[in-house]
Amino acid sequence: MSAYTTILGEARGRPFAAIVGWPIAHSRSPALHGFWLKQHGIDGHYGRLPVEPNRAALEELVAFLRDTPNARGCNLTLPHKIDIMPLLDRIEPAAARIGAVNTVIKQPDGSLEGRNSDGFGFMEALRYNAPTWRADAGPVAVLGAGGAARAIVASLVDAGVPELRLINRTRSTAIDLGVAFTPADGRQIVVDHWEDRARALDGVTLLVNTTSLGMTGKPPLDLDLAHLPHSAAVYDIVYTPLETGLLAAARGRGNRCIDGLGMLLHQGRMGFEAWFGVAVDVSAEQRRAVAADLGA
Incomplete structure (x- = not known):
């Protein structure tokens, strides 16, 4: 079963986003976004997408995001933050200046915009x-x-x-x-x-x-x-x-x-608000929940 089949099954037709990297099992992004989804009563999903570090795999990711109606975008971690950029339809000026993208937002017309919230x-x-x-x-x-x-x-x-x-x-x-x-x-x-x-x-x-x-x-x-x-x-x-x-x-x-946990939590706000349409804040309760997910 491919990673794309897995996340589609987890989403069950709901709007979804994911953290993309290689490897990706260590990421705590699902815990922080899952907290906001539950807090705001949003019927959505945030999962993990392991994507190998080569152009063909990234092209497959971009096509999946564009062609899947309930896909809203993704976060990117190592090693994809730079290599994804030529494949996106638009790079926000701030991200272009930095030279790296950690957030992809799917626009209403299906195009993909790269941003950087680090x-x-x-x-x-x-x-x-x-x-x-x-x-x-x-x-x-x-x-x-x-x-x-x-x-x-x-x-x-x-x-x-x-x-x-x-x-x-x-x-x-x-x-x-x-x-x-x-x-x-x-x-x-x-x-x-x-x-x-x-x-x-x-x-x-x-x-x-x-x-x-x-x-x-x-x-x-x-x-x-x-x-x-x-x-x-x-x-x-x-x-x-x-x-x-x-x-x-x-x-x-x-x-x-x-x-580093505070940076992780705050950088997630940009993507979540764009994907799910709700403004969010970082709270002590959320920090405790993600820290617990870390085993800290």
Whole structure:
């Protein structure tokens, strides 16, 4: 039985969307969207669609979304956020600037639009969990230079951060990211060497980890926090586990800490509202429900 047959059976003719990736069993998106469906009494479905990382498989996905009347769209996770873009009918300007899509919205005429809600989700969770942090207060350090980092760097630049320090194991990738998002008003994006990552934390107001280091099944993030101000916030977008080694170390020295679950919850709002026509908010009850689904 194909994944498409499975999700059609689960939807039973109801409007549906899905999280698409490879692999996909670990995703908690069904739990967060399922919470909203139940909360608002919507007769819809949100499931999982495993799609292999090749063009033919993505073309099959796009055709399925276009041709299935009750399909409303999908979310995209690794490794499809970039490769899907040429196959869509339209890319929202913000997503085109970031160079990645995490949400596909099926329009009334059947066309597919790509959007990116990662930056929105990141900033909303930051504002909620660190309400005293100000974008213009000082430098921000970002670890990593992948798709999530692109959305986060764009949102931090737009928020008015005066200096961004990019730190990535492959320095050339960080340089490309810095060139892409350096603002025209003279604010700086500095690319530091991975070996100098500890010293790059000197004086920052916010440290963001966008890498997979510290995630369950991945190597730990080796980072000395001695140079990090105790007043700085520390934000790890990893959510498995919720308390990463980085957050545990930062919490132990008194830094305000933000885990990746808030970003996951808030980034889902854009798609849900477009697919099911209801405005939604993130609540403490929903966070507890998704955390329980994680086994946290």
